[in-house]
């Protein structure tokens with residue numbers, strides 16, 4: 115019934131391709147890459163043993179034809195080697211392997227090369243991203259991968275540079291700044307190289323940014339085209355290929371708040387896919403900036419091209435079609451989640467489709483030639499819309515969901531974290547199933563009527579993390595599971611429950627195996643057809659990234675990055691059953707009969723709760739609560755509880771002394787460690803109020819620990835509430 119993208123061409127052309135690959139191999143190891151031969155593209159299209167682009171191939175299926183490890187022997191998997199990355203932040207990249215060398219990007223946009231058979235480090239390229247840039251990142255200093263092309267690697271950095279690196283030596287070939295330095299842009303997504311163009315997006319919609327995608331010449335770094343996702347100032351064309359589309363898109367925006375704030379959003383921070391036959395590059399666009407549509411566009415309009423799939427020509431950036439999944443988004447429902455291309459037989463007809471399980475909870479199948487929606491069904495519980503009207507392609511909205519217009523909070527499911535977020539899904543043409551790292555949780559959307567764009571930090575127009583006691587969550591508790599979804603019939607086939615929401619991306623293989631790491635640090639293999647668990651190993655640290663697989667000298671390996679973080683303080687919980695544990699970022703590589711062993715996990719570091727007495731009055735503490743929620747919670751945890759990488763400030767020695775406190779919070783004492791001065795948005799009294807609030811919360815905590823012997827709260831059970839991405 116279902117066929118994957120059949121390998122193109124006859125045996126002859128496959129052989130020609132193989133020969134061509136060999137030529138490239140020589141070109142790579144010897145001299146400058148040959149300008150005549152499109153070897154980079156050919157390898158990305160068809161190469162079994164290697165993993166040459168982030169989603170393995172341009173269709174981003176993350177399906178490997180390797181089958182040495184299969185459902186009959188996966189129980190024999192073991193650790194083949196591991197490498198410490200000497201960091202403790204979120205790790206989100208899919209490694210690449212080309213001709214025996216593994217390339218990984220890590221937090222802070224560092225790129226490293228290892229011998230793929232034993233983990234021997236070959237080189238490290240550190241772009242020296244200033245740690246103060248952390249405050250411009252919505253979701254940690256993460257990086258989701260590098261691109262490889264003709265012996266070069268390409269990485270986007272957290273501070274907006276695109277850098278070409280010689281894959282053999284790790285030396286920089288060129289570097290360009292792709293974003294304005296004075297605005298809060300970041301790059302966390304993997305570049306893609308198509309027809310000699312390096313395609314790169316950016317993030318920033320939580321902070322206040324206007325999204326765009328740029329293509330650079332892979333050889334020289336020269337800019338070739340730029341496509342803006344949302345319009346800028348009326349009457350002022352950008353002089354870019356998107357100008358005609360921006361003129362039409364402007365009709366769907368209201369007022370002037372979005373462009374006066376240099377915002378609007380739509381940032382394409384992750385998913386791209388490419389169809390070489392149709393010659394279409396598919397761009398997944400992001401949420402509105404600010405989130406709140408009242409604050410952004412007078413509460414009106416579809417606000418094109420937010421939350422859309424936009425198809426353009428990769429060489430020129432020329433627009434071909436778009437499909438908007440969420441008109442007038444105000445729920446952070448990005449369409450930046452994995453875009454997967456496949457050929458499916460639907461109603462007896464072979465269709466070229468594009469599949470996506472975006473944050474908004476509907477699984478979309480689009481005709482990728484025309485952009486018309488073929489079907490869209492809920493893959494998780496959804497309450498913002500009842501269905502997608504296939505005739506118009508538009509959602510049938512729940513009127514209650516328009517919180518900014520109604521001035522009334524809305525408990526949305528999916529939440530801003532999505533039914534599925536960036537951890538990539540995979541499609542197996544062998545089973546015809548899509549494997550989705552799925553999660554269910556609801557969060558309140560609360561409009562901030564006093565919203566004004568701040569010069570530092572988050573700018574959503576909402577009160578993130580506000581408690582809404584008058585509303586009850588439509589979902590009692592958050593959960594996560596690996597789900598197998600039949601895209602043709604739009605229905606769930608099986609699910610494998612996980613301990614928590616926020617789990618890793620997916621790899622599917624021809625061995626009938628699906629691989630996934632979990633947020634609690636297990637690496638698992640399950641049978642692709644029914645989800646039966648075949649293998650599970652605790653890797654000590656939460657896994658969010660997607661695994662990949664490769665073969666060197668006849669042996670198949672499976673690799674994944676471990677590292678807790680990402681969406682601040684919520685994607686990952688560093689509290690296990692024995693208390694807080696260390697966050698040990700690593701490459702973990704598995705093979706049949708692997709015998710490597712991780713050293714024992716270090717003992718949990720004791721946290722000392724020693725707050726001074728509460729002296730402030732109730733009004734001051736309330737003001738501190740407000741300021742903390744607005745400026746600090748995103749990194750240090752909602753309601754002063756941190757379960758992630760940033761210190762839990764109730765336990766911080768800095769709350770004991772007002773001068774020390776000020777030196778960190780207002781004078782930037784720890785700026786080089788990622789904790790910048792907040793003097794742009796806080797005066798002395800406000801900073802002091804935050805300290806007083808934290809003292810009160812610490813005292814509350816102390817009383818609770820005395821009452822409960824610490825068990826519950828030590829594990830971060832006090833509603834560690836989540837937010838954006």
Ligand code: HEC
Pocket residue numbers: 248249250571742745746747748749750760761763765766767768769775778779784787788789790792796804
């Ligand atoms: C963008 C993320 C981010 C935001 C937002 C943020 N911080 Fe931090 N903060 C950090 C990081 C990272 C560290 C750890 C620095 C280090 O390793 O020493 C830190 C450390 C601190 C420390 C030192 C804690 C200790 O015991 O070592 C204090 C105090 C602090 N932050 C206060 C605040 C306050 C108050 C706010 C809000 C006004 C705030 N932070 C907002 C990232 C952030």
